Amino acid sequence: MLNDLLCPLDGDPLSLKDASLICQNGHSFDLAKTGYANLLPVQNKKSKDPGDSKAMVASRQSFLNSQAYQAIAVKLDEIIKQQLNLAPESTNELRLLDAGCGEGYYLSHLEMNKNYDLISSVGLDISKWAITAASKRSKSLSWLVASNAHLPMPENRFDAILCLFGFPVWSEFERVLSEQGFIIIANSGADHLIELRQVLYPEIRPYKAPNYADIKGLELVSTQSLRFNFEVNTNQELMNLLAMTPHMHKAPYAGLKAVEALTQLSLTADVTFSILQKSEMDEVLGEQNLCLS
Numbered sequence: 001m002l003n004d005l006l007c008p009l010d011g012d013p014l015s016l017k018d019a020s021l022i023c024q025n026g027h028s029f030d031l032a033k034t035g036y037a038n039l040l041p042v043q044n045k046k047s048k049d050p051g052d053s054k055a056m057v058a059s060r061q062s063f064l065n066s067q068a069y070q071a072i073a074v075k076l077d078e079i080i081k082q083q084l085n086l087a088p089e090s091t092n093e094l095r096l097l098d099a100g101c102g103e104g105y106y107l108s109h110l111e112m113n114k115n116y117d118l119i120s121s122v123g124l125d126i127s128k129w130a131i132t133a134a135s136k137r138s139k140s141l142s143w144l145v146a147s148n149a150h151l152p153m154p155e156n157r158f159d160a161i162l163c164l165f166g167f168p169v170w171s172e173f174e175r176v177l178s179e180q181g182f183i184i185i186a187n188s189g190a191d192h193l194i195e196l197r198q199v200l201y202p203e204i205r206p207y208k209a210p211n212y213a214d215i216k217g218l219e220l221v222s223t224q225s226l227r228f229n230f231e232v233n234t235n236q237e238l239m240n241l242l243a244m245t246p247h248m249h250k251a252p253y254a255g256l257k258a259v260e261a262l263t264q265l266s267l268t269a270d271v272t273f274s275i276l277q278k279s280e281m282d283e284v285l286g287e288q289n290l291c292l293s
């Protein structure tokens, strides 16, 4: 399954031999026992243990396993099906990259639902803890420790890229996306976890919507929203949720203490899905340049 990958050191194709990925210059990357590959060389790491920590991954996994966010996975599946139906040549096969997949909840959910065939699909995260957990969720998907900033894959490798509550690197996403492919970005909307934020902060900052206007080679084609309510009924579950969010590190001490004292909270989930594709303007400019030359 680990195919079409490039050596993170010299960009040469990697081939699988026994339990290692090897390039023609002899760079070798051993697969872990659970089958994932670590293609994050030390020189591409900004810290010793980048991305989500072991504890953060455990909290996210425990919270997501409660199915409190199942509606997000269902909505994602629906958007992918819509996008596939919109494609000029209808297909049921999809080469999908989940860039910043965390512990793999969403990608495994899409795979299990089988509404389309995920072929050569990859879950990638910079956190080795996240990928260790993800690689135990599904054996038929490929899991990689790597960074969105240096995707170890060739151009046009994927029909769709997901970046869910993550850190998109547009130039890399544009490079590995096929011409007709699409990107789905999920972000928190204005009211996401508003009740939790009201406990954490003395004042709620105004919402700043993401801006997709000036991304080279990509354009926003549509957005969809999802809003639902859910209950958290134990302090542990609430602390797991908090640990998944940036608020864990941003909120003031008093706010964190107030959440620690809670055993129940009714919450709003408010998620925005933005769908991007390669921009037609660039294609037109490309065609004009061809005509002029």
Ligand SMILES: C[S@@+](CC[C@H](N)C(=O)[O-])C[C@H]1O[C@@H](n2cnc3c(N)ncnc32)[C@H](O)[C@@H]1O
Binding pocket: 050, 051, 052, 060, 099, 100, 101, 102, 103, 105, 106, 124, 125, 126, 127, 130, 146, 147, 148, 149, 163, 164, 165, 166, 167, 244
């Ligand atoms: C908020 S979590 C979201 C995880 C998952 N998408 C989800 O919704 O459950 C963000 C994830 O991005 C990962 N991450 C951070 N920087 C990254 C990078 N440069 N490349 C790939 N993953 C990155 C973190 O390790 C973490 O797992």
